[in-house]
Amino acid sequence: MTSGNVxxxxxxxxxxxxxxxTLGILGGGQLGRMIALAAARLxxxxxxxxPDPASPAFDVARAKTIAGYEDEAALAAFAAxxxxxxxxxxxxPERTAAVLTERVAVRPGARSLAISQDRFAEKTFxxxxxxPVAPFAAVDGVEDLVRAVETIGLPAILKTRxxxxxxxxxxxLKPGFDPQAAYDAxxxxxxxxxxxxxxxxxxxxxxxxxxxxxxxxxDIAENRHENHILKRTRVPAAISPETERRARALGAQVAHAxxxxxxxxxxxxxxxxxxxxxxxxxxxxxxxxxxxxxxEDGATVSQFEQHVRAVAGWPLAAARLREPVEMENxxxxxxxxxxxxxxxxxxxxxxxxxxxxxxxxxxxxxxRLKA
Amino acid sequence: MTSGNVxxxxxxxxxxxxxxxTLGILGGGQLGRMIALAAARLxxxxxxxxPDPASPAFDVARAKTIAGYEDEAALAAFAAxxxxxxxxxxxxPERTAAVLTERVAVRPGARSLAISQDRFAEKTFxxxxxxPVAPFAAVDGVEDLVRAVETIGLPAILKTRxxxxxxxxxxxLKPGFDPQAAYDAxxxxxxxxxxxxxxxxxxxxxxxxxxxxxxxxxDIAENRHENHILKRTRVPAAISPETERRARALGAQVAHAxxxxxxxxxxxxxxxxxxxxxxxxxxxxxxxxxxxxxxEDGATVSQFEQHVRAVAGWPLAAARLREPVEMENxxxxxxxxxxxxxxxxxxxxxxxxxxxxxxxxxxxxxxRLKA
Numbered sequence: 001m002t003s004g005n006v007x008x009x010x011x012x013x014x015x016x017x018x019x020x021x022t023l024g025i026l027g028g029g030q031l032g033r034m035i036a037l038a039a040a041r042l043x044x045x046x047x048x049x050x051p052d053p054a055s056p057a058f059d060v061a062r063a064k065t066i067a068g069y070e071d072e073a074a075l076a077a078f079a080a081x082x083x084x085x086x087x088x089x090x091x092x093p094e095r096t097a098a099v100l101t102e103r104v105a106v107r108p109g110a111r112s113l114a115i116s117q118d119r120f121a122e123k124t125f126x127x128x129x130x131x132p133v134a135p136f137a138a139v140d141g142v143e144d145l146v147r148a149v150e151t152i153g154l155p156a157i158l159k160t161r162x163x164x165x166x167x168x169x170x171x172x173l174k175p176g177f178d179p180q181a182a183y184d185a186x187x188x189x190x191x192x193x194x195x196x197x198x199x200x201x202x203x204x205x206x207x208x209x210x211x212x213x214x215x216x217x218x219d220i221a222e223n224r225h226e227n228h229i230l231k232r233t234r235v236p237a238a239i240s241p242e243t244e245r246r247a248r249a250l251g252a253q254v255a256h257a258x259x260x261x262x263x264x265x266x267x268x269x270x271x272x273x274x275x276x277x278x279x280x281x282x283x284x285x286x287x288x289x290x291x292x293x294x295x296e297d298g299a300t301v302s303q304f305e306q307h308v309r310a311v312a313g314w315p316l317a318a319a320r321l322r323e324p325v326e327m328e329n330x331x332x333x334x335x336x337x338x339x340x341x342x343x344x345x346x347x348x349x350x351x352x353x354x355x356x357x358x359x360x361x362x363x364x365x366x367x368r369l370k371a
Numbered sequence: 372m373t374s375g376n377v378x379x380x381x382x383x384x385x386x387x388x389x390x391x392x393t394l395g396i397l398g399g400g401q402l403g404r405m406i407a408l409a410a411a412r413l414x415x416x417x418x419x420x421x422p423d424p425a426s427p428a429f430d431v432a433r434a435k436t437i438a439g440y441e442d443e444a445a446l447a448a449f450a451a452x453x454x455x456x457x458x459x460x461x462x463x464p465e466r467t468a469a470v471l472t473e474r475v476a477v478r479p480g481a482r483s484l485a486i487s488q489d490r491f492a493e494k495t496f497x498x499x500x501x502x503p504v505a506p507f508a509a510v511d512g513v514e515d516l517v518r519a520v521e522t523i524g525l526p527a528i529l530k531t532r533x534x535x536x537x538x539x540x541x542x543x544l545k546p547g548f549d550p551q552a553a554y555d556a557x558x559x560x561x562x563x564x565x566x567x568x569x570x571x572x573x574x575x576x577x578x579x580x581x582x583x584x585x586x587x588x589x590d591i592a593e594n595r596h597e598n599h600i601l602k603r604t605r606v607p608a609a610i611s612p613e614t615e616r617r618a619r620a621l622g623a624q625v626a627h628a629x630x631x632x633x634x635x636x637x638x639x640x641x642x643x644x645x646x647x648x649x650x651x652x653x654x655x656x657x658x659x660x661x662x663x664x665x666x667e668d669g670a671t672v673s674q675f676e677q678h679v680r681a682v683a684g685w686p687l688a689a690a691r692l693r694e695p696v697e698m699e700n701x702x703x704x705x706x707x708x709x710x711x712x713x714x715x716x717x718x719x720x721x722x723x724x725x726x727x728x729x730x731x732x733x734x735x736x737x738x739r740l741k742a
Contacts (some may be wrong), residue, residue, distance in 0.1 A: 018723075019706070019709055019722050020724070020726060033411075037408055037411060037412065037429075037431070040404075040408060040430060040431045040724065041408065041721055041722070042720060042721075043709070043722025043723065043724050043726065044720055044724075047429060058433075058435040059417070059432075060407075060408070060411045060431045060432075060433075061430075061431075062429075062430040076414065101601060162650070266607075272411060300717075300740075301719075309713065314710070314713050315710075315713050315714040317713075318717075319717055322693070322694075323693075335390070337388055338414070339685070339686075342680065342685050342686050342688075343686040345689055348672075348690075349413060349415075350412055351390050351412070351413055351414025352414065353390075353391070353411065353414050353415075353416065355391060364414065367669075
């Protein structure tokens, strides 16, 4: 850590930041950038670590390290220069996390990373908590796959256990599929087969858990994906008050079980059948989440400020909806509409400062207030 | 300018920025910092120019220049590296502005600077527009001072024409004052004597004027000063709807007359007498203003984003009050209350990242929503 006068310790020895302390962020994409902006507003200095020299978060940070996540000397220097480390992505390599954790507080902690990095560990964890998930089975070869399909049925989704995002590393299996071709298609990596959930809508619960264990959940967000990438989020979600309540409780249960410190998202499927509405948990993201971007303009605190408060060891803010809101992701050349959006009443434009608008790349988002 | 593909020109040849362009900011204090944060959110790169190596705005900018405002080589290099220049303070030296204006668009422009830098020019300008001001007279020596007091009466305030802020460079004259001592006290600089206005309250109109001449005013702010430094702002102000309307119209009149581009504040006195409420203009600030900090949490757009939109040549956002709000400046060791404020429901804390809390120094502010 940089200096004793910018941190203090609470009774269990945990570090609490003071204004002027330095927050280290692993990852320099748009999530890191928005965490950095929130940290600056609260008087913290920011140091961003990312291998990509063109990282958008570098532009709003006091200090940057351009180095690989395997560069242990660079990691040690980073740990020495900051007071707390957080991250914008869950796929932090285990050794990277270990090198940092030996030297500095890393928040959220090791358990949040371990569970969310591996789809099989994640589903097992959720299931063990009594939280409904899709039927699932580990797949480590073609024979496993054939057996899993017999149990789970079709359609089903074959996913790599690790490193998937935005639909990458997954394939939908339908009757007549070729098991060998399917396993080849996901790179013959350790995988999981998941049963298909006939959901009525997708939603997510986003919450923060403080160093003291306090939990503050945002209103449940209703999400629409296009080409496996989040396209729109609206709040409030079209769900019953009872489902809203259960989603929040489920999120809190996950956060407590992980001993999570920071913002956390749980992606959920809502199933409607004769018995009413029920929730099926899909995925945990131990970080700020795209489906929480609406909070910047539609809530009493943004998910980014809430994350900073949590990882700094500060009290959380009350997270209330201010106005109904819809978030639209600007993907690829959607961003060419920037000028039109600026002129639109009630639209709040957020751009990430990325130079090149490649197809599928998240370039910005817009929050439209509905009041 | 950096590159043709990050700017375009409108019909009169004026530069309009595109996302990815670079905004240059003269001055690296908290106002520059908050402009930089708003610019980043809109996808602009920021380059801050300031002589002080410890400038808070440097921490959130892509590039910085540490050089004096008289360093013409540094100014030329800065002009070449950015697409538009704006500033956080009105006391930009005339030669500095001229060196930049020869090379790059400077917004707001020369007239806004010239009028607001000189209290005598400012009062004359307002008076010529038919806007009520305190009685005033130029004072260039002790004889002038004696003559001015005979005309204006006492109490009155003797102020330097240039470089005054937060009560610096001014002295109140009461019956029995010593003219020579008073003139000495303000450094024998070119001065102005202003009659005392028996105001019921102080308020300010903050508005933005776009490159196209469109004006968008925020709700009128009611201000309370302590030791000549703004301590609290509340919105809505305790004034009649008719006064609110007149204050907005007065602000727009000033902005149009200056051909101003950007945010502008006019500080006003409200006088209540037998005839009702009337407004007396006190001072023009051709920039974002401390009494507009409430807009970050209480309005549909912040004054900082609105300023960036204006100087970028973009459409302004609708500037509506979202919720009643009170802003408190955290001055000197007020900032020691940061943790308590973080725990306060409805309080939004903003800290400027300044290392040392000297008496009278603005360290941050808090916006308290009253809903």
